[in-house]
Amino acid sequence: MFFLFGKSERSIARWFWFTLIGVPLGLMVWWFLRWFFLPSYKRTSAVVIEVPRSEAKRPPIKKDDFKKLKGIGPKGAAVLYQARVYSFEQLGLMKLENLERILKSNNLPSTGAAFWQKQARLAAAEEWKLLEKLQK
Numbered sequence: 001m002f003f004l005f006g007k008s009e010r011s012i013a014r015w016f017w018f019t020l021i022g023v024p025l026g027l028m029v030w031w032f033l034r035w036f037f038l039p040s041y042k043r044t045s046a047v048v049i050e051v052p053r054s055e056a057k058r059p060p061i062k063k064d065d066f067k068k069l070k071g072i073g074p075k076g077a078a079v080l081y082q083a084r085v086y087s088f089e090q091l092g093l094m095k096l097e098n099l100e101r102i103l104k105s106n107n108l109p110s111t112g113a114a115f116w117q118k119q120a121r122l123a124a125a126e127e128w129k130l131l132e133k134l135q136k
Contacts, residue, residue, distance in 0.1 A: 012131045065086045069119040070135040071112040092121035 051096045066077040083102045085091050091099070096117065099108040122131040 064118075064123070066091070068123065069116055071116060076103075076108060079103065079108060082106075088120040088124040092117050092124050115118050 004091075017104065020134075037039065063081060066080055066088075067070045069088075072080075079102065080086075085094065096114055099113045099117065103110040103113060119131060119134060122128075122134060
């Protein structure tokens with residue numbers, strides 16, 4: 001042990017031990033004390049602040065004219081728009097039970113709902129000639 005701090009030629013200088021152990025240890029103590037005495041809101045890694053945001057502007061919705069389909073009048077189109085069905089594609093892809101439920105809840109006959117969907121699928125695919133044949 002004498003060779004570590006002694007005055008012999010083989011001894012390791014005190015500045016070396018100070019640099020090797022003292023500086024890193026001092027830095028760790030300094031960091032811990034600095035962290036410990038910081039206010040609690042600065043010690044947390046992430047702070048979530050709820051900020052009320054303005055409602056995003058929605059792009060205008062392109063509404064298809066459901067009156068082009070046989071059996072749908074102005075009242076039926078208004079009911080579909082109110083149920084957030086705006087396009088031929090939406091009407092053609094929705095479940096038949098949902099469409100019938102929407103029509104029954106608004107006191108409209110639901111007997112032609114399946115026919116409406118067939119027409120809507122053709123209109124969504126822009127098959128206007130086939131749609132005319134189906135409507136006749």
